[in-house]
Amino acid sequence: MNNSIALKSILTKEVQRFMRIWVQTLVPPAITISLYFVIFGSLIGSRIGEMGGFDYMSFIVPGLIMMSVITNSYSNVSSSFFSAKWQRNVEEMLVAPVPNWVIVAGYVGGGMCRGLLVGLIVTLVSLFFVDVQIHNVWVIIATVLLTSATFALGGLINAIFAGSFDDISIIPTFVLTPLTYLGGVFYSITLLPEFWQGVSQANPIVYMVNAFRYGFLGVSDVSLVTAFSVIGIFIIVLFTVAMTLINKGIGLRS
Numbered sequence: 019m020n021n022s023i024a025l026k027s028i029l030t031k032e033v034q035r036f037m038r039i040w041v042q043t044l045v046p047p048a049i050t051i052s053l054y055f056v057i058f059g060s061l062i063g064s065r066i067g068e069m070g071g072f073d074y075m076s077f078i079v080p081g082l083i084m085m086s087v088i089t090n091s092y093s094n095v096s097s098s099f100f101s102a103k104w105q106r107n108v109e110e111m112l113v114a115p116v117p118n119w120v121i122v123a124g125y126v127g128g129g130m131c132r133g134l135l136v137g138l139i140v141t142l143v144s145l146f147f148v149d150v151q152i153h154n155v156w157v158i159i160a161t162v163l164l165t166s167a168t169f170a171l172g173g174l175i176n177a178i179f180a181g182s183f184d185d186i187s188i189i190p191t192f193v194l195t196p197l198t199y200l201g202g203v204f205y206s207i208t209l210l211p212e213f214w215q216g217v218s219q220a221n222p223i224v225y226m227v228n229a230f231r232y233g234f235l236g237v238s239d240v241s242l243v244t245a246f247s248v249i250g251i252f253i254i255v256l257f258t259v260a261m262t263l264i265n266k267g268i269g270l271r272s
Contacts, residue, residue, distance in 0.1 A: 024116040025124050032128020036094055043094070043132060044139060047086045051140045054082055055147040058204060070206050070237050075148045080231040081203030084165065086140045088198060088223070091133030091166040092190065095125050095173035100180050108270055118264045122174065122257070129170030130163070137162055151234060157242065158233030164249045165226045169194075171256035178260070178269045202227045207239045222248055 036043040055075070063074035070077055102108045111121050144150055152158065176189045201223030207215050218224050219240075229245035232238035238245070263269065 020115065021117060021120050024114075025120050025127075028111075028121065028124025029127045029131075032094070032098060032125060033131050035098060035128070036132045043090075044136060047090060047136045048139050048143050051082055051086060052143055054078075055144065070235070072235055072237075073148075076151070076235065077206075077231075078204055079144050079148055079150060080234045081201075081227050083137050083140050083144070084162070084223075084227050084230045085198050085203055087133040087137040087162055087166050088169045088226075089190070089194070090136040091129045092169040092173040092176075092194060094132040095129035095170045096176045096180070096186050096190075097173075098128065099125050099174055099177035100183065100186055103177065103270060104183075112264075112267070112270065118261060121264065122171075122260050125174055126167060126170040129173055130166040133166035133170065134162065137166075153236035154233050156233075157229060160246070161226060161229045161233060161249075164246070164253060165230070168222075168226075168249060168252050168256060171253065171260055174260050175256065175263065178263045180269075197221050197223050202231075202239060222252055225249060 058078060063078070066074045068074065099108070112118075141150065176186065180186050200218065201221050202218070207218045207224060210218060225240055225245035225248045228238040228240045229242055229249070232242060
């Protein structure tokens with residue numbers, strides 16, 4: 019009972035945190051994605067024509083939704099947990115009679131809520147530009163939940179290691195953004211030379227975007243089994259790392 023109360027408290031705090039400043043957390047992704055639709059979809063897409071048997075606008079919609087989910091799930095946890103660490107709130111949670119997995123689950127759950135809410139907003143925005151079709155709703159749900167959990171865990175690990183607010187932006191800028199743009203959001207990896215197709219398979223976002231795209235369009239550059247296996251492995255590894263760091267107090271205890 020105590021664990022469920024603690025989990026609910028952390029989760030509620032996290033949701034209230036980003037909802038309180040919704041103009042900064044929810045509106046910008048909608049505006050940014052609208053610009054993507056106008057520039058890449060309407061202007062450039064009309065010149066490209068079809069991609070994977072679909073018009074270019076329809077092809078990039080799943081990737082743009084997933085990109086929003088990834089960035090917002092990650093940034094919410096990284097900024098929130100580091101703020102709690104900087105303000106010494108984490109130390110209070112660590113000495114409380116609450117298992118560390120509850121702390122991890124609470125922050126990750128908050129990041130997932132923001133990522134999923136932004137993903138829903140971006141999906142609604144996309145309806146103004148393209149007729150969104152759904153091939154398999156269960157694949158869509160499973161992919162977006164697992165992906166948001168993966169990057170929420172990644173944001174938590176980033177926050178644990180970060181020594182200043184500047185460190186929070188290093189991973190998103192130099193790792194997350196390049197991986198996202200090279201993850202098949204705007205193109206099919208089958209268009210790449212064979213060597214670069216092999217290199218792309220080392221990018222986990224490729225599997226997430228393609229599984230998500232399969233849920234909408236029924237096409238994917240990778241098998242669903244492989245995609246979900248990769249995502250599952252990343253969740254297990256990242257959760258294990260996060261728990262190990264918190265259990266040992268690395269980056270948390272001064």
